[in-house]
Amino acid sequence: xxxxxxxxxxxxxxxxxxxxxxxxxxxxxxxxxxxxxxxxxxxxxxxxxxxxxxxxxxxxxxxxxxxxxxxxxxxxxxxxxxxxxxxxxxxxxxxxxxxxxxxxxxxxxxxxxxxxxxxxxxxxxxxxxxxxxxxxxxxxxxxxxxxxxxxxxxxxxxxxxxxxxxxxxxxxxxxxxxxxxxxxxxxxxxxxxxxxxxxxxxxxxxxxxxxxxxxxxxxxxxxxxxxxxxxxxxxxxxxxxxxxxxxxxxxxxxxxxxxxxxxxxxxxxxxxxxxxxxxxxxxxxxxxxxxxxxxxxxxxxxxxxxxxxxxxxxxxxxxxxxxxxxxxxxxxxxxxxxxxxxxxxxxxxxxxxxxxxxxxxxxxx
Amino acid sequence: xxxxxxxxxxxxxxxxxxxxxxxxxxxxxxxxxxxxxxxxxxxxxxxxxxxxxxxxxxxxxxxxxxxxxxxxxxxxxxxxxxxxxxxxxxxxxxxxxxxxxxxxxxxxxxxxxxxxxxxxxxxxxxxxxxxxxxxxxxxxxxxxxxxxxxxxxxxxxxxxxxxxxxxxxxxxxxxxxxxxxxxxxxxxxxxxxxxxxxxxxxxxxxxxxxxxxxxxxxxxxxxxxxxxxxxxxxxxxxxxxxxxxxxxxxxxxxxxxxxxxxxxxxxxxxxxxxxxxxxxxxxxxxxxxxxxxxxxxxxxxxxxxxxxxxxxxxxxxxxxxxxxxxxxxxxxxxxxxxxxxxxxxxxxxxxxxxxxxxxxxxxxx
Numbered sequence: 001x002x003x004x005x006x007x008x009x010x011x012x013x014x015x016x017x018x019x020x021x022x023x024x025x026x027x028x029x030x031x032x033x034x035x036x037x038x039x040x041x042x043x044x045x046x047x048x049x050x051x052x053x054x055x056x057x058x059x060x061x062x063x064x065x066x067x068x069x070x071x072x073x074x075x076x077x078x079x080x081x082x083x084x085x086x087x088x089x090x091x092x093x094x095x096x097x098x099x100x101x102x103x104x105x106x107x108x109x110x111x112x113x114x115x116x117x118x119x120x121x122x123x124x125x126x127x128x129x130x131x132x133x134x135x136x137x138x139x140x141x142x143x144x145x146x147x148x149x150x151x152x153x154x155x156x157x158x159x160x161x162x163x164x165x166x167x168x169x170x171x172x173x174x175x176x177x178x179x180x181x182x183x184x185x186x187x188x189x190x191x192x193x194x195x196x197x198x199x200x201x202x203x204x205x206x207x208x209x210x211x212x213x214x215x216x217x218x219x220x221x222x223x224x225x226x227x228x229x230x231x232x233x234x235x236x237x238x239x240x241x242x243x244x245x246x247x248x249x250x251x252x253x254x255x256x257x258x259x260x261x262x263x264x265x266x267x268x269x270x271x272x273x274x275x276x277x278x279x280x281x282x283x284x285x286x287x288x289x290x291x292x293x294x295x296x297x298x299x300x301x302x303x304x305x306x307x308x309x310x311x312x313x314x315x316x317x318x319x320x321x322x323x324x325x326x327x328x329x330x331x332x333x334x335x336x337x338x339x340x341x342x343x344x345x346x347x348x349x350x351x352x353x354x355x356x357x358x359x360x361x362x363x364x365x
Numbered sequence: 366x367x368x369x370x371x372x373x374x375x376x377x378x379x380x381x382x383x384x385x386x387x388x389x390x391x392x393x394x395x396x397x398x399x400x401x402x403x404x405x406x407x408x409x410x411x412x413x414x415x416x417x418x419x420x421x422x423x424x425x426x427x428x429x430x431x432x433x434x435x436x437x438x439x440x441x442x443x444x445x446x447x448x449x450x451x452x453x454x455x456x457x458x459x460x461x462x463x464x465x466x467x468x469x470x471x472x473x474x475x476x477x478x479x480x481x482x483x484x485x486x487x488x489x490x491x492x493x494x495x496x497x498x499x500x501x502x503x504x505x506x507x508x509x510x511x512x513x514x515x516x517x518x519x520x521x522x523x524x525x526x527x528x529x530x531x532x533x534x535x536x537x538x539x540x541x542x543x544x545x546x547x548x549x550x551x552x553x554x555x556x557x558x559x560x561x562x563x564x565x566x567x568x569x570x571x572x573x574x575x576x577x578x579x580x581x582x583x584x585x586x587x588x589x590x591x592x593x594x595x596x597x598x599x600x601x602x603x604x605x606x607x608x609x610x611x612x613x614x615x616x617x618x619x620x621x622x623x624x625x626x627x628x629x630x631x632x633x634x635x636x637x638x639x640x641x642x643x644x645x646x647x648x649x650x651x652x653x654x655x656x657x658x659x660x661x662x663x664x665x666x667x668x669x670x671x672x673x674x675x676x677x678x679x680x681x682x683x684x685x686x687x688x689x690x691x692x693x694x695x696x697x698x699x700x701x702x703x704x705x706x707x708x709x710x711x712x713x714x715x716x717x718x719x720x721x722x723x724x725x726x727x728x729x730x
Contacts, residue, residue: 019384025469026629028393029483035395035556037421045554047412054626056402104390112627118394155625155632189410191400260520261419262477264391267520 024104024114033118039254039278042308042315043093044121046184050205051191052098052113054163055154058211062195067179071147071216074138081195085181087128092176092201093308095122095280099204099231099244102345102354110351117252117358120280122312125199127180131173134217139169143217146172148198151211157229165209166222167200176201176311179212201311202246202283204353206231234349241348246282248355249341251289251316251333253277255360266362273322275302278313281335288334289316295328296343296357302331322364329360389469389479398483404619404643407673407680408458409486411549415570416556417463417478419528420519423576427560432544436512436581439503446560450546452493457541457566458673460487460645464569464596464609467710467719475716482617482723485645487677490564492545496538499582504534508582511537513563516576522594530574531587532565541566541676544577566676567611567648569718571596599714606713611647613720614706616654616681616698618642620725631727638687640667643678646700653699654681660693661708661722667696687729694725 032051038044066078098119103110105117113119134146150163171177178199181188188194193210200207206226221227227243234241254276257268279286286307290299305315316331334340345356397416403409431443463484468475470482478484499511515528536542543564546553553559558575565572571591586592592608599606619641622633644651651672655664670680681696699705710721 018387020387020390022383022385023627023629025385025390025393025479026481027627028390029398029479029481030400030629032397033394035418035422037424038556040424041555045556047414047554048556049412053400055624056620057400059402059405114390114394116391116394154623155630156627160623160632189412190406191403191410191413255421258519258525259420262388262392262521264388264395265520267525 020114021111023111027113031113033115034121036118036252036255038121039252040276042122042306042312043124043184046123046186046189046192049121049123049192050098050119052100052119052205053152053191054156055152057191058151060151060190060195060211065195067196067212068214069133069137070214071218072140072143073217074140075136077137081181084128084179084196088132089126090129090178091124091126092178092199093122093124093312094199094201095120095247095311095313096205096208097247097250097280099206099352102356103351105356106345106347106351106354110349112351120252122308123183124185125178125180126182126185127178127199129175130177130179130198131175133179134173137217139217142219144169144220145218145222147216147218147222148209148212149214149216150209151213157225159225161225162213163209163226164222164224165207165226166218167207171200204244204247206244230350231352232350233352236349239349244352247280248353249279249281249284249286249333249335249339250355251277251279251286251331251341252358253329253331253360257362266360268322268362268364270322270324270364273320275318275320275329277316277331279316279333280313281333281339283311284335284337284339285310286314286333287336290332291318291320292330292332293320293327295359296330299332324364327362327364329362330357332357385479386476388476392478396478398480399486401483401617401620403486404617405641407487407671407677408489408549411488411551411554411557414486414488414557415463415484417465417484417570418517418556419521420517422556423516425516425555425560425576430560432561432577433579434498434502435579436583437505437508438582439505440501442502446546449493449544449561453497454491455494455543456489456491457543457564458487458489458677459564459566460485460612460676460678461570461573462612462615462645464571464717467721468716470721471710471712471716471719475714477716485617487673488548489550490543490545491547491550492543492564494540495542495544495563496540498544499538502582504582507584509534509585510583510587512581512583512587513574513577514579514581515574516578522590524590526590527578528574528591529587529589530572530591531583532572536565569596569609569612571609595715596717597715598717601714604714609717612645613718614644614646614649614651614698614700614704615720616642616644616651616696616706617723618694618696618725622727631725633687633727633729635687635689635729638685640683640685640694642681642696644681644698645678646698646704648676649700649702649704650675651679651698652701655697656683656685657695657697658685658692660724661695664697689729692727692729694727695722697722
């Protein structure tokens, strides 16, 4: 808090003097973002992958654990992990972002997990296609949704619940939806959903239910807390708004130069500097990434690189001739449907889907 | 913030109305604690291990990387990772705690990484003994310390620096000090120090320098920032105080029952409940763990279990007959030298070595 870095903007996007509540710091210490320099890896190292855990990480006993498949099906099942591993195998690199990423940059700020920018990562998930399991179970013609229930349990919105989310039959039956038991080639770690989790590429992370306990075909829209009380684009406590679904177009930059420990202010050496990062957009592709080094007044196209799969982020880079002084770096992506990131933070009651352009203030010396 | 959990203490030890600074939330989102339910594992899963990164995680190129061993030695070396892996191998389970663990529970609260209780974990580290490497390098009789420099670079205390810490010759030559290239049986992940890190069992984590670049024998006490400007038990900005060294005796409990998402308030079902946790103390052993269910007025002995190695935490458990109402659970450990945890938070200027007893408020229903 002393010395040269005290008065300089750190580019976090937070206002000077912002203060945070005890509830927010407790959640920030439990949940885990990717350090933004981790964007340098096309596949995020397992221990760097972001994590949002609603309740406690359950202690699953795989000897007793069974995935039950029931509800409106003609052939109910209870499968061991070994039985699931013997089914057809598919491996997909998939980018996952928390729907609340960017919440703490909104003003006013909804009080929940106070993500700034770090709740996104990419992993290679290995599992078996959900669709084939549903076909084998024989979904009744009365069914309209598939409900996924996790082993994790706690209170939210004053309601004791297991974590539960549903998908429409058509979404649940998409090719790329997996029941995953490996992450980056190794068995799931407990915090990532061991023994089995759902992976729904393109959607925000709340849909990829961890610690799967049961799958049920149901005949109406599931109205549990995680569908109606959270994960909505709403404008007030009593507004249902629209459900949060696919990830909005977004790009992030690896912060260049060196940080100050306390303030995270960045210092960059003058001269040629390669700015790099990743961009993604639900199920769409990234067709353009633009850079601004003057706070968003003027923009230049970045170069687009590879993506690990059609469901993963695309690399971009930009050669910057850094001249001494303070610079406000911004990055903005556009997807194949023509959606572009907004310059200012969108506002909604629960702090969902904030895809405003990232801004990083740096001092070039 | 609404409903039944609003008015109830959450047992974090923080005061109602405490607010946190932007600098603290930024650090809390970058650095990672162990979710306390992770204390159930004798060896912490890799991705749950706590992490404190001063600057940015470096991008080491192992093809170019060499560990240089120099300074006051007769046989300077520059070793590839393969050459280091061919040296004698030792594997040690070691508990590591951040010296700043508990900082955010102090009042007044030093502004830095705002750990509450979660900056401790245990891993199995595989590497080669430092002592044999130093012997081969031939340490000069003029040398008094060994200096360790990491690849990570940034500003702290207004000083641009690589992360650097030193050890006395006698500490550096202890049997258990390792140059580690594997964690839990796999190559180090980038965030844990890839390709090579120092592991100094018994000491707080700042000593186990990550991303090792060079090792130098030097003829005086190293006075760099991380030795003199930080990691001191001091009482004011201009007080040097004593250096932080071995981990103080401490015990932690897995929070029982179920949490509320936002407040982390715990609810426990009435009846027989097994309380469990881990306790550790530098290089010493744990000889006693005591539980209190009335906020520290009365204490009962817990059962002591195994520890994965002489350098790792010891399991404990306690059978509790939980009766309805609010209860303030506390746990306190004593080591083989007779050191016991204090009931109130120790105070020092940098927020180091807080080993006060953990308190968890729970509602039994």
